[in-house]
Amino acid sequence: MKRLLLTAVLAALMVTEVHAESFKISDIRVNGLQRVSAGSVFGALPLNVGDEADDRRLVDSTRALFKTGFFQDIQLGRDGNVLVISVVERPSVSSIEIEGNKAISTEDLMKGLKQSGLAEGEIFQRATLEGVRNELQRQYVAQGRYSATVDADVVPQPRNRVSLKIKINEGTVAAIQHINVVGNTVFSEEDLTDQFQLKTTNWLSFFKNDDKYAREKLSGDLERLRSYYLDRGYINMDITSTQVSITPDKKSVYITVNINEGQKYNVRDVKLSGDLKVPEDQVKALLLVQKGQVFSRKLMTTTSELITRRLGNDGYTFANVNGVPTPHDDDHTVDITFVVDPGKRAYVNRINYRGNTKTDDKVLRREMRQMEGGWASTYLIDQSKTRLERLGYFKEVNVETPAVPGVDDQVDVNYSVEEQASGSITASVGFAQSAGLILGGSISQSNFLGTGNKVSIGLTKSEYQTRYNFSYVDPYFTPDGVSLGYNAFYRKTDYSDLDVDISSYSVDSYGAGVTFGYPISETSRMTYGLTLQRDTISTGDYTVDEIFDFINREGDSFTNLKASVGWSDSTLNKGTLPTRGHSQSLTLETTTPGSDLSFYKIDYRGQLFAPLTDTYTLRLHSELGYGDGFGDTKGLPFYENYYAGGFNSVRGFKDSTLGPRSTPSTGKYPGTIADPDQDPEAFGGNVLITGGAEVLFPMPFVKDQRSLRTSLFLDMGSTFDTNCSSSSKYCESVDFSQMAASVGLGVTWVTALGPLSFSLATPIKKPDYSETQIFQFSLGQTF
Template identity: 80%
Template sequence: MKRLLLPAVLSALMIAEVHAESFTISDIRVNGLQRVSAGSVFGALPLNVGEQVDDRQLVDATRSLFRTGFFQDIQLGRDGDVLVVTVVERPSISGIEIEGNKAITTEDLLKGLNQSGLAEGEIFQRATLEGVRNELQRQYVAQGRYSAEIQAEVIPQPRNRVALKITINEGTVAAISHINVVGNTVFSDEDLVDLFELKTTNWLSFFKNDDKYAREKLSGDLERLRSYYLDRGYINMDISSTQVSITPDKKHVYITVNVEEGEKYSVRDVKLSGDLKVPEEDVRALLLVKEGQVFSRKIMTTTSELITRRLGNEGYTFANVNGVPEAHDEDNTVSITFFVDPGKRAYVNRINFRGNTKSEDEVLRREMRQMEGGWASTYLIDQSKTRLERLGFFKEVNVETPQVPGTDDQIDVNYSVEEQPSGSITASVGFAQNAGLILGGSISQNNFLGTGNRVSIGLTRSEYQTRYSFGFVDPYWTVDGVSLGYNAFYRTTDYDELDVDVSSYSVDSLGAGINIGYPISETARLTYGLTVQQDTIDTGRYTVDEIFDFIEAEGDNYLNFKGSIGWSESTLNRGVLANRGHSQSLVLETTIPGSDLSFYKLDYRGQVFKPISDNYTLRFHTQLGYGDSYGSTAELPFYEHYYAGGFNSVRGFKDSSLGPRSTPSSGNKPGTLRDPDQDPLPFGGNVLVQGGVEMLFPLPFVKDQRSLRTALFWDVGNVFDTNCSSSQKKLSDSCDIDFSNLASSVGVGLTWITALGPLSFSLAMPIKKPDDADTQVFQFSLGQTF
């Protein structure tokens, strides 16, 4: 009250000092200025030299100066015909100190104070400080900290300045102790309370923080409660009142919701009204609402969206479809009419891309199914967005369709992307006593220099082994999506450089190949390939019997020409870390006439994602393979065998450790020696069976999940061989196809998309282990996802 009376009292005092009669101002003099410029005073003073003033004008002038907020006291006096303005400036803020805050950072608090006019160097106004204190109190209350206390201290300092010290006692967060729904008879308390995002304190509350009351969350819960009833026919349901009470110690919150359920309504009839623009039978095929079913607002709204999208596919981007229910209380039924307003057909003016700092515009534009100049199709715009996501180059893709200014039938289509690493790079330097210095490296880039081409280069060099490889794929060799790829590789091993006995075999290979892919639909394509490969087998000093028998029959040097044909399909929503859709491929590879060996391999891969909630998804995956010989070749070459175990197979087991084992050298074969200490080694087989199921879930405390995948998994699989020797059958149970011999494991895995490529970890526990399998609980890999 004193602050409200102050301007009036000051004005009365000033008027008393000025002569009651009016006078003409010959000059204006301002006293007491320190920081405020004289120009600011003259700009706010509604009086000028030469004007005649009276009491009323002087009062108005005083008020104008007070409104600037610069002064805490103003006096107007008269020295002859000179108007004397004497002011006392408000103090400036020399500094702000905040103590006791933890839930809200000091930086955020200072930013909020600055927006309210309280910052170092600003003019201090106590009323503003009080308002800020109340605002801070409100923010803590919004977090459920009802016992929070805010104290503001103003410390005077020399030269008309003040320091502000804000002391905060945040208190504790009040936890929800009880949620009660009153008035419900149709649905149980448990079913209704389960709808709430707010929960009473439970063992997960420490992580989920869902037992802290927030007004916004309660509003969302009430809307979910209302929708639950409206989706089950109770169109007259009403939430009559909501009470939120807090205990005197401000530590516990009680929520009570009073509902009036009303009667249950069913659908009497469904009508269409307006200009449909498409055949009526097409629209009626989209009607999810049927006569006689229980009324559901969700189904009615979904039907409106389906009709809107159908019109959008025909270019009516601005179509408006509303479902309007009309209740008949006499028999508890509802008549639903869908009013269709298609608007004008819209055309695409321009398609623009933003955020592709590395990828060329052409890489994005060739994925477009919506064309510039054509009518705007909702389906084609969304399909173009999906194709961009499937590239695997982008972490996120968003699309907007703003209307072109000055037109009513044109839109622009703007795609904004956020690029992510689309390749992997590895490098290694090592030393082995027998192999000497080992240098290795590889680079794989799915978007080479932003062109969309896939390039991979690999090199490993040691004293006894050299490996080179190169691969290239142009996914748009032709403008209609025909792809062209080629590769070359060279591997050589020289055991003469080693001063040890080698019990396994090596293959020196030189080869090159070419493949062409042809799209047969939006999601499927055929691939054709041809590879020429020269293989030379080196058995070392100890040769297992199975390898010796094959070399004795077929020789140790082969020139083979391999032809392949494959079919693949993918509806995955993303190229990397997908969580919706499915993919599958079937590939047949076989040697063709002119080859030294005759064999074939048939491989199938498949995966499907099944969302079970907004944050959880099930992934089912499998890989099947079968190989055999034909013609004069007796069996599938041993170096073409399948192997199982490790990443992308059965985790929890060492790489390639599952399946049949080789028979240690008996020393009875010409040119071979017997090694009494040699254990049976993994030998692979011609039949591969593996698969599993994963539950994908978000990683707690990580806000951006787009580059992360965490999963609980169950893997099963093994390798079998239908051509095992009698000696192998004694060593392994995997010689005959028997699903009871499948190895299995459970565990948790994580994949993180880094600048060097996908980095994957898994922690697995075998639950069914073949007798001769080697386990490995912790595994990691750089360059591949699981």
């Protein structure tokens, strides 16, 4: 307003200076232009050559030129019938420097200045600068930085330019010294302040930073406080006032919240209203709110969401369900009516894919559970999106369901994907205490030529094992999802020079196999396989009696055809370091008639992730195994034994040192030498029992937790042998008193070289002959 009055006064004075009488403009001359073009002036000027200029029109012209914001002074004069306009341009901003900011990045500050009209090359207006300075001050106050100051200096530069220097002193965030809730009688102040994310200063505040006041956080806490009461029947609860007091030094904050609790209400009746479209009994089964319950807004809104989703599953994608509470103050009860507006059933016109430049459309389309022409089911659309995410070909998958123009009952389903590299040539280096240096290399393509087929060739070499493998999998060998895979391998394992307490022997194995997979649900599969395998055993002079006993009985070379059948189920939210869901698998493997040996193995693996809070998760896991011989084969072949101890087993104990031990060589077999000084060595067993529990929690000071897992764990387990020979001195059947147990801290970090894992564990139950190892680490495998 002041600016408009000043403009009007100036304009009036100028017009008076020009001439009190009107005149016909023969020409217009502009003086003082530097950066602003004459065209910009003439475009804003409401007068043209030939127009009659009078007092009113000259005032309007002055106002119009001032509104452009280009000029800080304008004078109108007359030279005969020539209108002379003399201007002084506003300076331009040559540079902007910001100092002292940390809480708000320079990039964000520059963006904010540019949006407000302050940027290099722009016209400078002091009023804009003052507004920006005040806004920055408010932003720091909103963060609880009450002592923050923002100063702006304008430094003149040549050629009518200025440089801006903004100096910021962010100060410190005011710490909360006390939170007081006034007016509560039903719930204790401790229960109510527990709902706040803001906390008073405590010993964890250094890590959590939760004692720093912020206006947005307080607003969220007040809403949580209100929800706490509404979910417990106090529908008339009201937050009457909130006071935030700051100490004179602006370093401490005191928060007082005044509330009126009101009365507690119970549910009198629950009704359904509107056009349900689905059987009423199915809708009633979704009602979480029941008569006689204490009123809960959370249960009411959750019920509305469940009914909405149920209608969406039948094609009523745009259904609207509202829970309407009707209170009765006389007896403190509430009637709840769920008003259902299903809208029209929507059908899918087309399913479109965007972003898949490498992957064939058919690879995406075969994952669809929602079909074109059918009604638009919310569940099927979301399930299709989930299946695309599980493929591993895409960084991100989004879905939209826009209405078809001109039609009120059809939608298109648009899936947009962002592809990631699905083929790779990789080399990896790992190290484990038990296996030494691990070198690996692979050529893999999980989306071969965009067909969705998987091809891989790999090599792994460690101190005691060399392994080559090739595999090919077609996940859709048939249109209904039956998979077909081939594999071939060569594996040479030599424990004779390995620095672990495992009986010395070596096994050369090679073979090939084929597998079929059949889906039985969205998360479960059955697998069937056949593998032809050739094994050759070599021993040394001091090899233990159990091995020579087996070789004398069965021989040292075997050709076996193994058949397997397995079932697996997984609802994990991520393939690497999951935090929710479960996975389990059960596999039976047995040799077939015509094989040199007759034996079988049954294996079970399972894990469950159960969120405890938003940041803490409980993980339960178990691995069980049992094997035995049948027919002419006595017991499970020793080189197929189970071992326990170390990563993926019982941490805190050396790898493979739990369970039965071998009998030192007695020299009773031809070609062997007795060694009375040989210690009993781990020999494994035909029974495996391991399991444990972990509490996963975020690591302090680390913002991105996606590639990091930290846990406190309890591990337990061991191996046993149900076929101990009479000569075995250190073998025993299943005995839970001989199970090992440990507690500790584990960390896994997914690095560029692979997962880096380490654990610090303390054994709390140590079986006979077992060997402990408090610190364990591995690069290249997860636990």
